[in-house]
Every structure is written in C-alpha cells, then in structure tokens.
Amino acid sequence: MADAPASQALFDRALAVIPGGVNSPVRAFRSVGGTPRFMVSGTGPRITDADGREYVDLVGSWGPMILGHAHPDVRAAVDTAVSRGLSFGTPGEGEVALAEEIVRRVDPVERVRLVSSGTEATMSAMRLARGFTGRSKVVKFAGCYHGHVDALLASAGSGIATFALPDSAGVTAATTAEVIVLPYNDLDAVRAAFAAHPGEIAAVITEAAAANMGVVPPLPGFNAGLAEITHADGALLITDEVMTGFRASRAGMWGLDGAQEGWRPDLMTFGKVIGGGLPVGAFGGRADIMAHLAPEGPVYQAGTLSGNPIATAAGLATLRGCTDEIYAHLDATARTVGELVAAALTQAGVPNRLQRAGTLFSVFFTDAAVTDYDLARTQSTAAFAAFFHSMLRDGVYLPPSAFEAWFVSAAHDDAALERIEAALPAAARAAAAVLG
Numbered sequence: 205m206a207d208a209p210a211s212q213a214l215f216d217r218a219l220a221v222i223p224g225g226v227n228s229p230v231r232a233f234r235s236v237g238g239t240p241r242f243m244v245s246g247t248g249p250r251i252t253d254a255d256g257r258e259y260v261d262l263v264g265s266w267g268p269m270i271l272g273h274a275h276p277d278v279r280a281a282v283d284t285a286v287s288r289g290l291s292f293g294t295p296g297e298g299e300v301a302l303a304e305e306i307v308r309r310v311d312p313v314e315r316v317r318l319v320s321s322g323t324e325a326t327m328s329a330m331r332l333a334r335g336f337t338g339r340s341k342v343v344k345f346a347g348c349y350h351g352h353v354d355a356l357l358a359s360a361g362s363g364i365a366t367f368a369l370p371d372s373a374g375v376t377a378a379t380t381a382e383v384i385v386l387p388y389n390d391l392d393a394v395r396a397a398f399a400a401h402p403g404e405i406a407a408v409i410t411e412a413a414a415a416n417m418g419v420v421p422p423l424p425g426f427n428a429g430l431a432e433i434t435h436a437d438g439a440l441l442i443t444d445e446v447m448t449g450f451r452a453s454r455a456g457m458w459g460l461d462g463a464q465e466g467w468r469p470d471l472m473t474f475g476k477v478i479g480g481g482l483p484v485g486a487f488g489g490r491a492d493i494m495a496h497l498a499p500e501g502p503v504y505q506a507g508t509l510s511g512n513p514i515a516t517a518a519g520l521a522t523l524r525g526c527t528d529e530i531y532a533h534l535d536a537t538a539r540t541v542g543e544l545v546a547a548a549l550t551q552a553g554v555p556n557r558l559q560r561a562g563t564l565f566s567v568f569f570t571d572a573a574v575t576d577y578d579l580a581r582t583q584s585t586a587a588f589a590a591f592f593h594s595m596l597r598d599g600v601y602l603p604p605s606a607f608e609a610w611f612v613s614a615a616h617d618d619a620a621l622e623r624i625e626a627a628l629p630a631a632a633r634a635a636a637a638v639l640g
C-alpha cells in the first residue's frame with residue numbers, strides 16, 4: 205500500500221516467514237483492512253512507525269504501557285537489572301518485591317505465583333481450581349477472553365446454558381466438554397447451570413469487567429452474585445484481571461467492585477500492567493488454595509523464566525509508578541477521550557455507545573446499551589473500520605478491531621488530546637458515510 209511503503213515491505217518479508225505476518229492475530233489488521241503498521245519506537249503517549257509517521261497511541265501494547273512508552277523510571281529499573289545478568293533460574297529478590305506489591309494492593313491475594321503470560325495465569329488458575337475442588341467442570345461467559353488456553357477458547361453458545369463447542373480448530377470437543385458457556389451478566393443462567401450440575405463445577409471464571417468484546421462492565425451485583433452462587437455450591441470464583449488489574453484502579457476492578465460490595469474472589473489472574481511491557485503474568489488468591497501448588501501441594505505448575513529479573517524489574521517499576529495521582533489522571537483522560545469520541549460520532553449522526561470500567565473504556569458503534577456478547581455484536585464493524593483508518597491517517601493509533609478496549613496512559617497530555625480531538629470530525633464523517 206502506497207500509504208505505508210516501509211511497513212508494507214516489512215509485512216511482505218514477515219508474510220514469507222511468519223503465519224499471517226504476525227505473532228498475534230489482531231495485529232494483522234484483518235478486521236479493519238490495510239497494511240499493519242510496524243512500529244519502531246515510542247516515547248510517552250506517541251509511537252513512530254517504520255515510515256517515520258508518528259501516532260498518538262491508544263493501544264499501549266494492549267495495556268502494559270500504563271505510564272507511557274519508554275518511561276524513565278522503568279528504563280532505569282530495567283537497565284540496572286540487565287547490568288546484573290538476564291536470568292538465573294533461581295529465586296531472586298525482584299520476584300519477591302513484585303509479589304509483595306501485588307499482595308499489598310489486592311486484598312484477596314494472600315499468595316501469588318508469577319508466570320510469563322496471562323494465558324499461563326488463567327490456565328494455571330483453572331488447573332489449581334480443579335485440583336483443589338476435585339471437580340472438573342468450569343463455567344465461562346461468552347465474549348470473555350482468558351488467553352488461548354484450549355478449554356477457555358470456547359465462547360460459542362448464547363442465551364441458554366449449553367455445552368461449549370470449540371472456537372478454534374485443534375481444540376477437541378473432549379476438552380471443551382467440561383466447559384459451560386453462559387451469557388455475560390446473566391445470574392439466572394449461572395443459577396441454572398449450578399442447579400443442573402450440583403457439586404460438579406470447579407470454578408466460574410469471569411473477566412472482572414469484560415473488556416475483550418469492547419468494554420462491558422458487570423451489572424451492579426453481578427460479580428457479587430457469582431461469588432455467592434459459587435460459594436454456596438463449594439465451587440471457586442476466579443476473576444481474570446489480566447487486563448483490568450492495576451488499570452481499572454489501584455487495586456484493579458476488584459478495587460471498584462468487591463472492595464466496595466464486600467465480596468471476594470478465591471483466585472485472581474493478572475498480566476499486562478504487571479510486566480510493564482515485558483512478559484509477566486500472575487495468579488494468586490486464598491493461601492489455603494495456593495498451598496495446593498507444587499512444591500507445597502499436588503498441583504504442578506512451573507516456568508523456566510517465571511519471575512525473570514528483568515521482567516519483574518519492569519513490572520515493579522511500573523506498579524510503583526502507578527500512584528493515586530496517576531489513576532486520577534488516567535480516569536480523567538479516559539473520560540475526556542471517550543466523551544470527545546462519543547460527541548464527534550453523535551454530531552455526525554453515527555450511533556454510538558461509550559462504556560467504561562474504571563479507566564478502561566471503549567466506544568461501540570451501536571445505540572444499544574451493551575451488556576453481553578450478542579449485544580456487542582450488533583455494532584457496525586464497517587463503520588468502525590472507516591473511523592479507524594481516518595484516525596490512523598490523522599495520526600491516532602486505535603485498536604484495529606471494534607471489539608477491543610482503548611487504553612490511555614499517564615503520559616497522555618493536552619497535546620495528545622488535542623491531536624485526538626482534531627482527528628475526530630473527519631473520522632466520524634467517514635463512519636457516517638459507511639452507514640449511508
């Protein structure tokens with residue numbers, strides 16, 4: 205594409221050696237079309253592509269860059285760690301300090317184990333829940349993403365409790381047969397599933413606020429209801445905070461929800477922000493459950509690079525940088541950007557719905573109040589694609605899919621907001637033109 209010749213040349217090379225030219229599917233721009241931009245550098249709220257074009261970044265590596273790109277404190281922490289050696293495969297102080305910071309912030313986490321991705325975190329939490337309860341079934345919600353764990357890729361089925369069909373080739377029906385997929389925000393469906401399978405369900409896993417179908421916050425009382433229903437049956441509640449953790453608030457989504465309403469998950473999963481841009485995930489929760497992990501207990505879980513000193517240094521520096529003032533800034537910035545986008549779309553006559561969960565937000569291209577996956581899918585992805593490309597042309601990098609959350613950082617300043625605001629009217633008109 206003439207638009208981005210250097211990115212296109214890199215993409216052509218990539219296509220010859222990497223499936224689809226990318227190492228994670230959404231990066232390929234398939235749902236918006238066009239040439240994926242290959243980024244070469246970033247500072248603060250901005251990133252620069254191979255063609256030398258600069259963008260205000262509203263992806264932030266899908267969450268980790270909460271302080272902005274190349275933050276001086278994070279770079280200094282990483283540089284210091286690098287100078288001491290990259291990995292030892294032994295325990296080290298950095299991993300202890302990161303675990304302490306997580307435990308300090310999130311009350312239900314009494315013990316935590318570090319892994320290298322969010323996928324590993326949810327996979328391990330599910331294994332632990334099954335090992336602890338001696339039960340095999342797991343409930344998940346349609347539209348919730350928990351990484352590419354075989355069993356949790358199932359998201360098919362809506363409306364009624366149903367045994368899941370695999371969402372990906374290569375995931376066997378036997379694997380997903382133990383997974384019950386229910387509509388998000390539907391406690392009656394959860395009650396019905398427990399009534400149909402008493403004493404068989406190991407855990408309910410849910411995003412603490414759904415943010416992988418666009419942002420769909422839990423309805424008031426939904427997460428509390430999950431805690432009540434699971435506990436009444438002797439099952440566990442796993443809240444996946446890989447995206448919301450240390451992003452939605454200082455204590456993640458739980459800080460805005462459970463901490464206020466007085467319920468607790470049994471296990472939680474983390475990723476993204478806790479690595480500050482390096483590969484870190486974590487799962488943690490009740491000490492008596494976590495004690496079932498090897499070497500204390502019979503549930504095996506391990507990792508060659510788990511607790512890696514460079515990754516934990518980046519994560520710790522990032523978390524330490526996430527002060528109350530930073531969360532206030534993120535909150536205000538998310539509100540401003542979301543409202544600017546919604547206003548521009550409304551002005552151009554484009555149906556839109558701004559939804560938030562703490563400092564996370566997204567804008568659906570529909571009028572509907574989106575409470576579940578079926579409603580999320582009523583939006584116009586074609587209108588989003590036109591909006592996306594107009595923003596891109598005018599120097600704003602949005603998530604290249606209508607079903608992703610948008611991410612601001614502590615570094616998004618007035619200049620960044622002005623650039624976004626300036627790009628919006630043309631993008632809103634482009635979306636309107638698609639809708640005719």
Ligand SMILES: *Cc1c(COP(=O)(O)O)cnc(C)c1O
Nearest residue numbers: 321322323349350351446447475
């Ligand atoms: C990103 C994400 C994951 C997967 O994390 P990876 O590090 O990509 O494996 C799991 N759960 C949620 C809620 C996520 O947003």
